[in-house]
Amino acid sequence: LQDLKGQKHQKAPQIPSQFSPGERFAMKEALKGAIQIPTVSFSPENLNTTALAQFGEYLQTVFPTIFKTSFIQHEVIGEYSHLLTVRGSDPSLQPYMLMAHSDVVPAPEEGWEVPPFSGLERDGFIHGRGTVDNKNSLMAILQALELLLNRNYIPRRSFFIALGHDEEVSGYNGAQKISALLQARGVKLAFIVDEGNFILDGFIPYLKKPFAMIGLSEKGLINLRLEVNMSPGHSSAPPKETTIGILAAAVSRLEQTPMPNMFGSGPLKMTLQQLAHEFPFPANIILSNLWLFGPLVSRYMERNYITNALVRTTVALTMFNAGVKVNVLPSVAQAVVNFRIDSAQTVQEVLDLVKNIVADDRVQFHVLTAVDPLPISPSDSQALGYQLLRQTIQSIFPEVSTVVPGICIGNTDSRHYANLTAGLYRFNPLYMTPQSFRSIHGINEKISVQAYETQVKFLFEFIQNADADQEPAPHQHEL
Numbered sequence: 195l196q197d198l199k200g201q202k203h204q205k206a207p208q209i210p211s212q213f214s215p216g217e218r219f220a221m222k223e224a225l226k227g228a229i230q231i232p233t234v235s236f237s238p239e240n241l242n243t244t245a246l247a248q249f250g251e252y253l254q255t256v257f258p259t260i261f262k263t264s265f266i267q268h269e270v271i272g273e274y275s276h277l278l279t280v281r282g283s284d285p286s287l288q289p290y291m292l293m294a295h296s297d298v299v300p301a302p303e304e305g306w307e308v309p310p311f312s313g314l315e316r317d318g319f320i321h322g323r324g325t326v327d328n329k330n331s332l333m334a335i336l337q338a339l340e341l342l343l344n345r346n347y348i349p350r351r352s353f354f355i356a357l358g359h360d361e362e363v364s365g366y367n368g369a370q371k372i373s374a375l376l377q378a379r380g381v382k383l384a385f386i387v388d389e390g391n392f393i394l395d396g397f398i399p400y401l402k403k404p405f406a407m408i409g410l411s412e413k414g415l416i417n418l419r420l421e422v423n424m425s426p427g428h429s430s431a432p433p434k435e436t437t438i439g440i441l442a443a444a445v446s447r448l449e450q451t452p453m454p455n456m457f458g459s460g461p462l463k464m465t466l467q468q469l470a471h472e473f474p475f476p477a478n479i480i481l482s483n484l485w486l487f488g489p490l491v492s493r494y495m496e497r498n499y500i501t502n503a504l505v506r507t508t509v510a511l512t513m514f515n516a517g518v519k520v521n522v523l524p525s526v527a528q529a530v531v532n533f534r535i536d537s538a539q540t541v542q543e544v545l546d547l548v549k550n551i552v553a554d555d556r557v558q559f560h561v562l563t564a565v566d567p568l569p570i571s572p573s574d575s576q577a578l579g580y581q582l583l584r585q586t587i588q589s590i591f592p593e594v595s596t597v598v599p600g601i602c603i604g605n606t607d608s609r610h611y612a613n614l615t616a617g618l619y620r621f622n623p624l625y626m627t628p629q630s631f632r633s634i635h636g637i638n639e640k641i642s643v644q645a646y647e648t649q650v651k652f653l654f655e656f657i658q659n660a661d662a663d664q665e666p667a668p669h670q671h672e673l
């Protein structure tokens with residue numbers, strides 16, 4: 195095991211990550227069954243609770259060993275979330291947490307090659323909503339643990355498995371409640387691993403080789419409702435401006451006025467510097483000398499909508515509602531704008547900018563959700579979670595030559611656990627191309643059987659790698 199500077203590490207005995215044909219068949223069937231349960235979150239108030247309850251029962255039938263193991267405690271939190279406490283044999287090692295979520299975003303059937311809740315296997319892929327976001331992680335974590343337990347594995351380091359049920363609509367009843375419960379129990383975690391970033395392939399022109407990006411932080415978030423109210427009336431004699439026209443102009447101004455480019459701050463600089471050697475000349479020199487070429491690189495990043503999201507707060511118009519009848523002037527028009535806040539800005543700074551851009555007193559603002567960007571987790575040689583991820587990536591994906599820190603442009607349930615650890619890491623051991631990126635929350639979400647097996651293998655090794663000694667914790671950690 196790679197030494198962390200100044201710390202003695204003991205190699206944990208490794209159970210080889212090899213699975214029999216029967217186990218491999220069972221693991222893909224278990225994932226298909228999970229996809230077939232439509233655990234859709236429509237809104238914080240509207241979740242498919244019947245499916246969520248069924249999903250909880252399903253887990254107990256496909257992973258029987260986990261639920262009957264004496265050193266594993268299972269608790270249901272917020273009715274449908276699950277917390278597993280896996281008690282290790284060495285209480286001097288600080289526990290960690292693996293996370294995933296069971297809910298999925300809606301999937302209307304239009305455009306799908308196969309029905310989104312069929313879990314059908316075709317051409318080596320399992321198809322359906324949740325195959326990448328995020329039932330793959332949930333099932334792979336439990337599958338790896340089940341397989342380890344079946345080989346009589348007893349962990350040295352305790353760990354938690356937190357499975358939220360409302361990540362897609364906030365995490366307030368799942369992750370947030372689990373976090374509060376653990377805090378009340380005095381738990382402090384060495385680190386957390388959640389969904390978020392991937393092994394990225396084809397996102398950057400000129401970079402032919404895939405690289406793994408571990409999310410050290412995530413952007414902030416604002417959901418802002420804009421509203422215009424006026425007296426209703428007959429459409430035959432309209433005023434010069436209507437609620438719809440005023441609101442449309444306001445949101446259009448927001449869309450047309452990019453937030454400032456914040457290149458040079460946050461984890462992006464680390465990403466580029468550590469990736470530099472992978473680029474051909476002269477990009478390698480340019481990226482190694484950002485002090486000089488920063489402005490050039492920052493303008494280049496703006497040209498593509500995914501890399502643009504790494505350099506600034508993004509503005510997405512996501513909802514627009516007005517009108518009840520063809521000949522009635524609507525008294526109210528509403529829109530929702532979704533902002534993802536750059537690491538170097540705050541909620542308040544973005545709101546101030548928005549008010550200046552809209553610059554129309556007839557438009558009212560209602561903040562629906564506001565989350566500041568998350569702190570940047572450590573990625574140095576002492577950062578246990580980061581180094582364990584790196585070590586396991588290098589073992590499972592030997593063809594991936596570079597592991598870099600980065601930022602997650604979406605939000606994850608891990609943000610609810612910032613009170614328990616400074617080490618929040620967002621990483622899925624999966625290849626991601628720009629095309630498969632569009633399937634997340636989109637259509638034709640799918641995972642190859644081979645990629646899912648590799649994810650199980652990754653977790654199987656990761657859990658064992660985490661048993662290596664860390665510096666003795668100052669006190670025993672209560673579970």
Ligand SMILES: CCCCCCCC/C=C\CCCCCCCC(=O)N[C@@H](CC(C)C)C(=O)O
Binds near residue numbers: 500
């Ligand atoms: C220089 C490197 C190029 C980087 C390319 C970046 C590629 C991005 C890859 C993956 C990002 C996917 C983000 C997945 C996690 C998002 C989970 C999610 O959807 N969460 C919701 C939470 C919300 C509070 C309801 C969200 O909308 O963000």
Ligand SMILES: [Zn+2]
Binds near residue numbers: 295327328361389
């Ligand atoms: Zn997700």
Ligand SMILES: [Zn+2]
Binds near residue numbers: 299327362635
């Ligand atoms: Zn999602």
